[in-house]
Amino acid sequence: DAEITQSPRHKITETGRQVTLACHQTWNHNNMFWYRQDLGHGLRLIHYSYGVQDTNKGEVSDGYSVSRSNTEDLPLTLESAASSQTSVYFCASSPLALAGTRTDTQYFGPGTRLTVL
């Protein structure tokens, strides 16, 4: 069955270290997204991609970067981890579709809980 996976599921790192979170989907979806989820906030968009070699900044992109070298993967890199980046990170994918149609559903991965000490 097609799916979307994230790794690692849990990560503890130290301030200043570079961290990369992996996201892999087997639906062949064009669109992929990274969100963070914090208490008291809804999911907030970090970066998104419409396809290979395309990346775009979301509302909370500072300190994060992504690259899209193939359809299946969108790794998220924290260049120099900060305590404010302690959060749960979700990757999502969706097929290319018109807004308002059923096919713009986002499918979410299981999440990565990141702790920055």
Next chain:
Amino acid sequence: KNQVEQSPQSLIILEGKNCTLQCNYTVSPFSNLRWYKQDTGRGPVSLTIMTFSENTKSNGRYTATLDADTKQSSLHITASQLSDSASYICVVRSTSGTYKYIFGTGTRLKVLA
């Protein structure tokens, strides 16, 4: 400012009872509204989607309503089950800006036996 507000923040009900969750939004221009269910430790899963012209949508024991005039939506859960314990997130998509999804903070529902 585009916002999605959900109420209550949390809710505890007994198994078999019904409940209704509320979502008010100020997102404009409006494209669609989704309700997601998020189990603890998992990613959100889509329950329903409604566009401007739809005012009711059902998915099993879940029924969502939308009043585009008052910018309100509700999710009604009938005959609750223990497995309904989860967070329910309202998400509104705007047609302004690509992939402009506005997420509510969710309602945490606990169903007790």
